[in-house]
Amino acid sequence: MQRGSVAVAVLARVSAIWRGWWRVARILWRWSWWRGSARVAYGVAHYTHAGTWLPLSASYIFPSLGALMGEKEGMESRRAGKDIEEGEHERKGTVWSASAHIVAAVIGSGVLALAWSMAQLGWVLGTLVLLGFAGVTYYTSTLLADCYRHPDPVSGTVNRVYIDAVRAYLGPREVFLCGCAQYVNLWGTLVGYTITAAISMMAVQRSNCFHRNGHGARCESSGNFLMLLFGSAQVVLSQFPSLENITWLSVVAVATSFAYSFIGLGLAAGKLISHGEFRGTILGVAGTSHTTKAWNAFLALGNVAFAYTFADVLIEIQDTLKSPPPENKTMKRATIFGIGLPTIFYLSLACTGYAAFGNDAPGNILTGFGFFEPFWLVDIANICIVVHLLGAYQVYAQPIFGRLETEISRRWPDAKFMHKTYSVKVPLAGGGGPLSFTLSKLVIRSGLIMFTTLVAMLVPFFNAVLGLLGALGFWPLTVYFPVSMHMAQRKIGKWEAKWVLLHGLSFFCFLISIATSIGSIADIISSLKLAAPFKMNY
Template identity: 55%
Template sequence: MDTSTQHKAMDNNNPSALHITNDPTKSNLDDDGREKRTGTWVTASAHIITAVIGSGVLSLAWAIAQLGWIAGPAVLMTFSFITYFTSTLLADSYRAPDPVTGKRNYTYMDVVRASLGGKGAKLCGIAQYVNLVGVTIGYTITASISIVAVKRSNCFHDKGHGAHCQPSNYPYMALFAIIQIVLSQIPNFHKLSWLSILAAVMSFAYSLIGLGLSIAKVIGGVEKTTLTGTEVGKDLSGSEKVWKTFQAVGDIAFAYAYSTVLIEIQDTLKSYPPENKMMKRASLAGVSVTTLFYILCGCVGYAAFGNDAPGNFLTGFGFYEPFWLIDIANVCIAIHLIGAYQVFCQPIFGFVEMKCKQKWPESKFITREHAINVPCCGELSFNMFRLVWRTAYVTLTALIAMIFPFFNSFLGLIGAGSFYPLTVYFPIEMYIARAKIPRFSFTWVWLKILSYTCLVVSLVAATGSIQGLLSDLKKYKPFKTE
């Protein structure tokens, strides 16, 4: 069957699509009358890699050090399998009731509303948007730490490893926020493919640099490692071991957090081939690549640093030389997180702006678009409400990051809080409802066992991360530098 025949076959199942396709005046519109999407599984994979291979990879050596050689890789692989499995269930929920010809749902909340009703959508919205806000705060923290690490690396190189090199993070959080305020004026997710591809390249770059430095350190001599990770009595107390183990599980959960934006990513894909098939291909590619990197970075990083692995293996100064290569890696982290921040905040922007337009459709402040010619960029759309609201959001996340700049504990809490509801619970419940799985059937029972097991794991990880945050807060004074 040639391409034109395939398109006709698909359009015959969708009268509105047939009408739009045959009308040359509407050739730039999609099957639902919206702007035509141009994304492919390659661009979707780039979005996924941008969202997944983020700051989570930096803490994996520390997480493996808490869990050891047996539990560490096992937890990593388990999270990757669960994430891929549930992402396939979520991809099939994008159109309803049929995953190929049904009505499009543009956000995670829309998907849940179509399958589980209004109450489920409200719970999903709370979980999703709280998580997205948390991720953007976490990325502000991590980006500033990486920029500061460049200054510290050069300071150590010039003055020696024992020098007091502790520049403040706050100016760099402010710089990161200014960059995000500018980028946030990009109207929607569909215009961000170039930024995600750049960010994905950066994530590969710093992961490979970190991996290469770890391998070089291993060749120079392996540090003490154990099957169960950090040792009680020698490295830490029994209670600290338990809390840090729980926190490590949360860090690994955070490293796989992209379900929060999966539907928004899928909504960038062209309507043909079917979005669910392309999204499954993109998820397989994205999760496979990231799992390989995670296993390598986590395990080789643990071998390099042993039970004393730093919380962030590129900014915790397990490496001092070559300082220029460490600088490049940290610049790559900062560039990557600039793009990743946008991937996670665009759904928030879109949701708030859609609700405001629905509530105040006559407000010119909210609805009026102005065309502005920008040199080298062409004509861009500008909106006053978008400028004010998005600037306020970025500023608020930067302020919260300045008050709570705790890398590992914050990442663990975000991962624990989002993994169960968004990556496991809603995809499974929507599949059961859509496929009409009978209660107490074999499929129903094992899906429920998986769901409840993940709930327990998330609660345990959240407990460990909260304890870590409380410990950090006891000895921290906001807006002061040691």
């Protein structure tokens, strides 16, 4: 199939279901739960034009904070202990709304690799790993919930974003490290999303090829053109001033993330029922060298870690809760449901997928072609992935854009390149007005997306990149900073029993992240030996 026809096939499928999804999104938008979930779902720090760290959730739900509170004013407000409980920042959240936000933030593309991860670890270890990551995430989340206020978890000064809590409890060095961890994780996620979107579009092409020509047909495809297509769409979306101008995309993205997750579970269950054989082994994949087995097991740990990542939005979600009762108590209750429900879903999908495919479980359960029929449902699931990633990409990219533009503007404050504005009328933009942009925005944002797409073409390996992202984000953001802030808050002395236990937990998770990183890098190196640069075969 030629490149042009590949694009036509993908776009035809998108247009066939787009109007239906848009109707659903319009209905969901009227519901406050979904409106909030769409704004919190991806939960990454949004660096506003004023220069203050503001998470996407806060920038959507409380836009006045970004527009009215610069870094200086924000710091003064925090030091003075001000609580803005009026206007747009009136907090009405409950344990149920917070639980919903957490579920929306946790469930995403990480679910696609769970069956493969279970296959690498086996029934016993795989189940223990899923439960173990859930337990660690829950425990450190309760520690982080107490850091919403400083110094007292009930009556202290509010920290409305993750990095403000780090600043209040740990100091400037840790703030710098936290910022580095967040930015590296943000940019790495862009690479992973580009790869995942291209693989899903290729899966649509192959599904149609198999349907027309039979399952034995030779249906090869190359993903570079599709990566460029996805990157081109991101260049267009990146020119909007902020995601508030395209909120409809975030609503659709949240809906599609749930759609493909449940479609994957349903297809795996159907596969298991169809052959009636409960597959899988106690120790997982056999017949490989001990080294390969170890690398894949480490990689599986990273995939599971990536599936549980949500710590960087916990404080922002907590900032939506009404008080009394104290926010930290409500948040701890919400975390039980918010982590418990995804864990049940993860176990269901991982175990069902492993039972259905055994040790041959595909790396991506929707694109590894464990399923051929019903082909239309497989197509819808993969298109849902692409639509989800179209919105999620911008959520993770906007903080990087903001940071780059702020730094460049600070260095050259009088440059016309930075400040001369052009306007273009664009449909579907928020507010109905023209889209305004500067040449600097066009060049900087397009350049970053082009570079990200280039890197994705060089390392187009789904599981390896997912595992590396899990390693980079889990230990620092989910474990290290919450544990360190808790010890500073409670003034736990060195070599006390709790000090030893908490440091032991942090060090153990650090070792897991190191092992996962090694496994991911080893898999990338091994895959590069079999793949030529700029040639993504699937």
